[in-house]
Amino acid sequence: AKESLRGSHCYFTREMEQEAETRFRLLHNLRKAFDADRLFMMFQPQVSVADGRPVGVEALLRWRTEEGEMVPPDRFIPLAESSGLIIHLGEWVLRTAMLQLKRLQHQTSFNLRMGINVSMDQFRHPEFLDVLDRAIAETAVNPQCIELEVTESVAMIDRIAVNKILSSIASRGIKIAIDDFGTGFSSLSYLERLAVHRLKIDKSFIDKLQGDSADPRLAEMIVNLAKDLSLDVIAEGVELAEQAEWLKKINCDEAQGYFYARPLEEARLIEWLHEQEQ
């Protein structure tokens, strides 16, 4: 028994070692890819549910390796976060998305906003506001059209500190959306006092808007909550016409998902927007 225990122990550490090595290699490659400009953004349209009109886009980071393989952000963002790389990477994302918005505003007649994902580590970084100001100044983008997407975990940071940051962001005219809303632990009374502008209903609630046993209760509750708090609301991960119909029924104003459009590269996004103009 002792032998086999020791055996499994060895096996376990070797596995952990291998995992650490894989992560290390991935991080090394991520750094290289970032330095070599092999990271890029895709943009997913956000639309008005009533008439399908584009109202914004969300910037989504992409990594294509030298071998042409796409690494999903859910795999490399956590790595960028735990290594601190996210601070630089996030600054690049802010600036790239802002520049893209400038171009979009020249190329389409829609008054679009740009949703930009911001990691908690970035948000809490003492220089975040400076970084934000610098990006706005350098890109000369209208801050009113920028919407930062943060998760509900902002509510877990010290209340006074978080409100100070949120208020400073809001005072620049920049909007804040709570991403993946409904999956976290933020208390409603707390939410009421935060300087946020929009709730993004998590895909898990939109998944329930289909079939004979469709259950719109939670999605509807979030829509009503948003309205009670005078916040805007958008549904994420809408894949089916049926779900879009439900959104109309529960008065959710905006939506995003494969049903309307997938994340698109810049050129394709412009084409898509032009198609919507007709």
Ligand code: C2E
């Ligand atoms: P998220 O912010 O919740 O982004 C929405 C994710 O859902 C995106 O995945 C998008 O491609 C996907 N999606 C959109 N519509 C549909 C749909 O109808 N069905 C399904 N199944 N999926 C849909 P993606 O691009 O793989 O990004 C995953 C996550 O990685 C994001 O979740 C976000 O948390 C993070 N992320 C992406 N880009 C950035 C970035 O620039 N900075 C930071 N900090 N995080 C990012």
Ligand code: CA
């Ligand atoms: Ca997001």
Ligand code: CA
């Ligand atoms: Ca989300």
Ligand code: CA
């Ligand atoms: Ca997410």
